[in-house]
């Protein structure tokens with residue numbers, strides 16, 4: 001019986017704080033309204049009380065936002081709960097923000113999922129703009145993403161691709177289908193892990209391999225999730241607890257944390273002198289040991305090491321495998337393109353057993369095929385959200401401080417004003433076109449652009465090119481018995497990155513000599 005009284009008592013003692021909090025909130029909203037009234041904000045659908053436009057997002061927000069932008073224009077304002085969000089859906093608008101206003105917009109919002117998985121924003125991808133982020137990014141560019149570092153690890157990529165081909169050869173011999181979605185994710189994980197962590201996961205059993213794929217997909221779902229706490233600051237956490245999101249996030253965080261700890265333990269037990277060259281984990285552990293100062297108030301700790309490992313693992317593994325998965329899907333649906341690409345690869349490589357990285361420069365049609373595949377299926381459909389650091393004007397509209405910015409790379413890739421017959425898979429559209437994906441052409445924003453653009457482009461793309469070239473060089477591919485091209489499922493699965501919802505199954509066939 002004491003409990004209700006206690007509860008009542010504590011409610012009574014919190015009442016003055018609650019009432020003054022509510023008044024402050026109301027005052028802030030009135031002030032905000034006043035200042036917004038003087039602002040010319042971008043157009044957008046009218047928001048509902050409390051939820052804003054959240055009900056209009058649906059299961060695949062990039063597609064819903066693209067449809068809304070067709071009605072309201074390429075600079076669209078939506079309210080995600082209480083968070084004003086500007087969505088850019090044209091190359092011109094993206095250029096204006098990511099180039100002209102890069103410095104005004106290059107921070108990241110603080111979100112529940114990204115905060116937890118990045119050990120409170122001490123990674124690179126989700127860290128707010130500032131000295132710490134600048135120093136960490138510089139360090140990783142030199143130590144991990146430099147052309148020298150990437151070229152130095154070519155033997156890893158070639159070995160791992162060869163191992164995959166051997167495995168696929170067994171399916172070809174028995175005439176059985178390969179789950180390419182899983183195999184390509186495994187390849188990407190093995191390469192990134194070996195290059196960055198000095199550890200291969202190739203030897204993992206099926207159960208452990210499946211578990212790793214599950215953890216990565218779950219992490220990306222958490223990073224891309226629309227958590228109630230992000231949109232309803234005062235009570236959203238209650239919704240997240242009831243919906244189970246909070247529990248899922250915690251479980252995923254602990255699974256990943258154990259994984260990083262295992263990598264760190266491997267490095268601590270293993271003597272560095274016994275390996276060829278220190279990898280990024282050695283370097284991070286050295287920084288821990290030296291209590292390196294980063295930015296103004298940051299001493300480098302074990303959490304910093306884990307946060308950087310999270311970036312490399314999640315940013316590097318999934319994106320590359322998604323590009324390969326969609327590319328093989330489009331090729332299976334477009335036999336003309338597959339044949340033309342195989343002819344190019346086989347005539348260039350001749351009788352050699354495998355395509356090597358030296359051959360890649362000559363494969364011009366391969367580059368067109370990959371651009372076309374990434375145009376239709378960019379892995380990060382809305383890039384990674386940014387947040388404005390100051391007020392600025394965009395095409396006459398006011399974009400206030402603290403606004404969230406999303407760039408709809410998926411929509412821009414299908415914009416009929418930029419692309420003729422945009423839904424058609426037609427790599428020849430890039431012939432004689434200067435458009436590239438390295439961040440200077442805003443029609444093709446696969447890796448973002450500006451200060452927050454992806455530092456792993458070279459490392460990611462060399463893996464993708466090598467794998468696709470070898471898969472097509474070594475095997476012909478056909479659909480499983482009873483399936484036609486029209487039957488192929490092209491649905492997207494949602495998260496921070498958009499993968500193929502139904503795994504891609506194809507049958508490898510040894511080509512006739």
Ligand code: HEM
Pocket residue numbers: 124125126137192311312313315316317319320323379380383384385446447448449450451452453454455456457459460461464
């Ligand atoms: C090949 C496939 C890849 C794709 C499509 C991709 C895509 C992206 C995109 C869209 C962004 C956000 C850009 C922006 O906000 O403007 C990004 C950021 C990032 N990517 Fe990649 N990425 C790939 C590979 C990699 C690899 C292999 C690594 C590392 C091993 C990596 C590490 C990062 C990091 C650390 C960031 C955060 C940059 C920052 O906020 O300063 N990425 N990537």
